Amino acid sequence: MIELRDLTVRYGSTVAVDDVSLDLPTGKIYGLLGRNGSGKTSLLSALASYRRPTRGSVRFDGADAFEDPAVMRQTCFVRDTLDVNDAERVRGVLAVAGWLRPGWDQDYADRLLDLFELEPRKRISALSRGQRSAVGAVLGLASRAPLTILDETYLGMDAVARSNFYRELLADYLAHPRTIILSTHLIEEVADLFERVIILDHGRLLLHEETDELRGRGITVTGPADAVEAFAGGHPVLGEQSLGGVRAVTLDWRPEPADVARGEAAGLTFGPVGIQDLFIHLTSPSKRLEAIR
């Protein structure tokens, strides 16, 4: 179990992570979602012991993680800086990872290099953005670290490379189960891989939930304004818009089939809310949308 307690990360007067407490059972794939500046990288840096929290603690099976060499050896944190010498060649970077990582699988790393079409002799400084991300993916996967943290390790990758990355991530996790935390903006294309989703908003924990619980969690209701009003009464509204006498509201509510049948009889239509839409609604400033004219 990984336990975050009252975790706060502050840069001067800026609060990046604000009093976050989380229990993360090990052996699962987590998706960390949040808008730009929501504190994802700061949270992950503290989780990986790259940054000492201003307040609070991170514990791995009860042991304080910060500067504990045993915990550090088990943690692989891949961020966009890659934390490698840019003048080094790809092959050299992987060799260093091989020395540092007890679980390193060189054969697997070589197969991943082929998959991502990475030239081992190339210097890191000569790689494109997508190729740098691919090196990060190789480092993260071939390390087989019990705690693997991948911070937006897809930036600049094209659709084919991302698809390969997700397939490898899942296949290698199935063969070697471990804790993987992946931060991303591209929710729709990876949500199926996540067992649980964590959403940060302005440094605060907004939600930590089984991914499957979010599917079908919300609903949109469209119809005559007064009928929509009557149906929506009392349920949390995530968003709304009107056009003439027609109103559409997005509710954070999963109605029973009988409720839907009753609504349909009253002239309402219902639509699903996908995970991406739910995320957008949950993290948008909570001001009412202006009526469309």
Add this chain to the structure above:
Amino acid sequence: MFDDRSPIYLQIADGIKNDVLSGALKEDEQVMSTNQYAAFYRINPATAAKGFAQLVDEGVLYKKRGIGMFVSPDAREKLRAARRERFFTEVVDPVLVEAKRIGIGVDEIVRHLGGAR
């Protein structure tokens, strides 16, 4: 494949039930393991496991320890009975509602169905 309109574990369960009903999965036939299923459909294995657990709870599948999961001998009959019960309320009644909305009478529907006989 799956959409995110409803929990994936329910979609998995529905998909396997449809395969049992259609005969694509036979009684006492072994189904994919959760890991095979997860790799094939590119979903988290815990989600797949939840779908299979649901089917075991409902008696559609049974487990053989250390071997895998199999289709229950009476699964097809039980599923058919349950679906037949819901057929009129969930399939026919909505058709009648739509027919009424657009002015198609029951007689006209009966004539159409007669042609399909």
